[in-house]
Amino acid sequence: MLTQAPVTLYQGGVIRPVYLHGSAVSTTWRDASRSLTDLIFGCVQAALGDAGISAASLGAIVLAAHDLVDGRGLTNMVTAPAAAAYLKDETRLGDDGALAFVLGDARVRSGSADTCLVAAWGRASEGPIDEIAHALFDPFTARPLALTEIAVSGMRAARCLGDYPGYGRWRGGAAARRHDAAARRGHAAAPPGAPPADPSRVPPPAWPLVAGELPVWADMVAAVVLSSQPGPVRVAGVGMSTEPYDLGDRDLTGLTALRAASGQALTAAGVDVAGVEVLELDGLTLFDEALAAEAVGAAPRGEGMSLLANSDRVNPDGGGAAGYCAPAMGLVRIARAAGRLRADRRRDATTTRLALATGASVVAAQVQAAVVLEGA
Amino acid sequence: MGESAGQPVPPLTIDGHWAFDYTYYAGDAASRFFAELARGRIMGSRCPQCQRVLVPARGFCDACFVETTEWVEVSPHGTLETFTILTTSFPGLPEPPLVVGYVMLDGASSAVLNFVDGIDLADPDAAGAALLGRPPVTARFKDVGEGRITDFVFTLDEPA
Numbered sequence: 001m002l003t004q005a006p007v008t009l010y011q012g013g014v015i016r017p018v019y020l021h022g023s024a025v026s027t028t029w030r031d032a033s034r035s036l037t038d039l040i041f042g043c044v045q046a047a048l049g050d051a052g053i054s055a056a057s058l059g060a061i062v063l064a065a066h067d068l069v070d071g072r073g074l075t076n077m078v079t080a081p082a083a084a085a086y087l088k089d090e091t092r093l094g095d096d097g098a099l100a101f102v103l104g105d106a107r108v109r110s111g112s113a114d115t116c117l118v119a120a121w122g123r124a125s126e127g128p129i130d131e132i133a134h135a136l137f138d139p140f141t142a143r144p145l146a147l148t149e150i151a152v153s154g155m156r157a158a159r160c161l162g163d164y165p166g167y168g169r170w171r172g173g174a175a176a177r178r179h180d181a182a183a184r185r186g187h188a189a190a191p192p193g194a195p196p197a198d199p200s201r202v203p204p205p206a207w208p209l210v211a212g213e214l215p216v217w218a219d220m221v222a223a224v225v226l227s228s229q230p231g232p233v234r235v236a237g238v239g240m241s242t243e244p245y246d247l248g249d250r251d252l253t254g255l256t257a258l259r260a261a262s263g264q265a266l267t268a269a270g271v272d273v274a275g276v277e278v279l280e281l282d283g284l285t286l287f288d289e290a291l292a293a294e295a296v297g298a299a300p301r302g303e304g305m306s307l308l309a310n311s312d313r314v315n316p317d318g319g320g321a322a323g324y325c326a327p328a329m330g331l332v333r334i335a336r337a338a339g340r341l342r343a344d345r346r347r348d349a350t351t352t353r354l355a356l357a358t359g360a361s362v363v364a365a366q367v368q369a370a371v372v373l374e375g376a
Numbered sequence: 377m378g379e380s381a382g383q384p385v386p387p388l389t390i391d392g393h394w395a396f397d398y399t400y401y402a403g404d405a406a407s408r409f410f411a412e413l414a415r416g417r418i419m420g421s422r423c424p425q426c427q428r429v430l431v432p433a434r435g436f437c438d439a440c441f442v443e444t445t446e447w448v449e450v451s452p453h454g455t456l457e458t459f460t461i462l463t464t465s466f467p468g469l470p471e472p473p474l475v476v477g478y479v480m481l482d483g484a485s486s487a488v489l490n491f492v493d494g495i496d497l498a499d500p501d502a503a504g505a506a507l508l509g510r511p512p513v514t515a516r517f518k519d520v521g522e523g524r525i526t527d528f529v530f531t532l533d534e535p536a
Contacts, residue, residue: 032388032389033387071392130464131466139398140410141489142489144469144525144526145476145489145491145525145526146462146464146469146472146476148462151460151462151464151476154460155458155477155478156458158458158460159457203464204464205463206460206461206462206463206464207461207463207504208501209460244438245438246430246438247489248431248478248488249430249438249439249487252458252478
């Protein structure tokens with residue numbers, strides 16, 4: 001008979017350590033010369049090359065994709081081989097890539113696989129992203145009321161503007177910084193303040209959101225290679241948490257699931273967020289990114305937008321302004337964080353930095369995952 | 377011997393369209409909630425563990441993972457906790473711009489979503505600014521209820 005065991009926090013490294021050996025992110029838009037499987041194949045190949053291993057070396061595959069986003073039922077059936085899953089132990093999640101990463105970490109940490117590829121994708125150019133988002137909400141209480149992911153972000157933003165003067169004061173500066181960072185990466189949709197060059201890349205706003213605060217839709221693929229063998233980045237801690245399905249039962253600006261998930265990851269890593277130099281935080285809009293900064297403890301309540309306006313600590317490559325498509329974004333954030341840690345080590349081998357990366361599910365970020373990485 | 381690649385061809389794209397009809401089962405709790413809504417009553421269910429009154433009424437409490445069997449009528453008056461002004465149009469739904477928001481009704485522990493009617497949206501920024509202060513609202517019901525969430529809308533107790 002099962003007993004009611006006391007709840008204990010997951011302690012990273014108790015079983016086997018997990019290292020991130022390679023990563024890749026692909027950001028494109030409407031490249032008709034490449035199919036979805038071409039995009040996935042290319043990114044996974046790049047991640048394997050970055051790790052210096054072949055597909056044959058992989059012990060397990062964990063994939064994150066969404067049938068509605070892909071417009072293909074049982075999407076992973078057609079895309080799994082492109083992600084090196086042929087004759088492999090493959091697990092499929094219809095959820096964010098960061099959650100897939102947590103599962104991949106568990107596979108390696110538990111000893112059920114020595115190496116694991118985690119991949120996630122979403123091709124925004126193939127389908128009506130806003131309408132797809134609408135379809136994910138409750139058919140009885142939300143869809144008849146035109147709710148979308150952007151609409152929920154709009155409500156979060158309105159609450160922030162009403163409660164915290166800093167959000168109104170700093171939103172312009174934060175948007176400009178975010179845009180400039182994305183432009184340096186070559187993915188900004190248009191110059192700041194100008195209509196997007198391709199208006200289909202930016203969703204219609206929900207007041208009070210304006211164009212510069214919205215995601216820039218892109219065709220995104222991310223892939224990382226995990227192993228129990230020592231590598232350049234160590235997975236120091238992970239966490240996951242889930243909020244109620246009904247949005248009326250949530251603290252929309254408190255992001256309680258992210259608060260819990262990041263707390264778990266930081267506790268497992270034995271660090272405080274103050275000691276984490278790199279923050280790659282998933283958020284659909286600028287306001288979501290600012291609230292995420294507060295939820296992980298990087299800014300006091302009400303000051304997340306100020307942090308984004310005045311510091312490069314959060315999403316230094318532009319966050320959602322550098323390309324966005326669920327359910328890839330959590331793994332994109334993890335890959336970016338790992339890339340930054342490795343770049344720092346190449347510049348200074350004595351540097352040991354920490355990164356916190358997060359990923360949110362659909363239905364207004366109901367599920368959140370957080371990962372602490374350490375440059376090893 | 378294989379053929380050479382030959383002349384490049386233009387990339388092919390094809391259109392796709394999914395059109396599926398679903399039948400969603402509301403279940404006992406939601407069916408009763410909507411039946412009461414058609415009679416002009418907004419019902420919540422009280423969790424026996426945390427004592428929260430969850431609106432719309434539902435069969436179980438997410439947080440406590442227990443069944444909720446006590447039904448409680450909540451007030452049609454409440455506070456507009458947050459909102460947004462939508463500009464996206466969807467087939468079968470009212471034409472934008474629309475105000476949709478979450479209201480904490482008196483007696484409830486969770487907020488309920490609905491349209492907020494009667495607001496002049498000629499200047500969305502002015503309209504939005506006026507709504508930021510959590511104004512009091514009241515649910516206004518249709519003359520003939522259909523048993524749907526759209527049986528009522530919220531209206532401001534005082535003009536914005």
